Amino acid sequence: MAAQESKRARVTRMHDEYDRLCAFIPVTKCQLDYTTPFELIVATVLSAQTTDKRVNSVTPALFAQYPDADALAQANIADVESIIRVLGFYRMKSKHIIELAQALVARFGGEVPHTMDELTSLPGVGRKTANVVLGNAFGVPGFPVDTHVIRVTGRLGWRDTAGKPSPEAIERDITACFPREEWTDLSHRLIIFGRSVCTARAPQCAWCPLNDSCPSAGDFLGAAPATNRAHTSAKRARASAKRTATRTR
Ligand code: SF4
Secondary structure, three states: OHHHOOHHHHHHHHHHHHHHHHHHOOOOOOOOOOOOHHHHHHHHHHOOOOOHHHHHHHHHHHHHHOOOHHHHHOOOHHHHHHHOOOOOOHHHHHHHHHHHHHHHHHHHOOOOOOOHHHHHOOOOOOHHHHHHHHHHHOOOOOOOOOHHHHHHHHHOOOOOOOOOOOHHHHHHHHHOOOOHHHHHHHHHHHHHHHHHOOOOOOOOOOOOOOOOOOOOHHHHHOOOOOHHHHHHHHHHHHHHHHHHHHOOO
């Protein structure tokens, strides 16, 4: 069990499991559609408490109307609300992205800054959003911690699970065990894996590629579905992981 592992053994296991995740999910990419850093930061703010797919359904119209920070900074909030209405919290999000655009114009000449400190000084931008932007728009290694990363790293015993560690503490613990250049793809893979295999309600432990070493596999295997159903689920989830990882814009 992970709790009895030495730190060195745990890190060795993490690297071995990540190698297998790389084989299982060979291609990674950000799941949000964007063409500029501005579009990515706005899409990431919109993605809070909703799916990337749903965000991708509204951003083409949003960015056609407001292609840059200057345009969005001057937007009428009712117009923005009408475009992103299908998203949860659309009123609050409309306000946030207009305020974000206004701050970009006022403080950064309408450009998205490149550093964690500058990004997190913007309204509505926390470390997760900043890491998404740094890693995907600027090639600066970043490790966004979302609900999937929290769940999967906890089940795998990649980190201390006592109490309720903050996303910042999880980011610190996990990144300390991997080279910087791996951080962005590591986060992508954990998110894809959490969406398609190690899901919140029905993790597919019966066929999971990490089930021989995951300390949580036994917690769920007892409740595994019948073999033929597990096989069907496995095929479906493998296809889902592949689709998620390789979907092109
Ligand atoms: S064995 Fe189960 S709990 Fe462990 S990583 Fe795989 S799906 Fe998640």
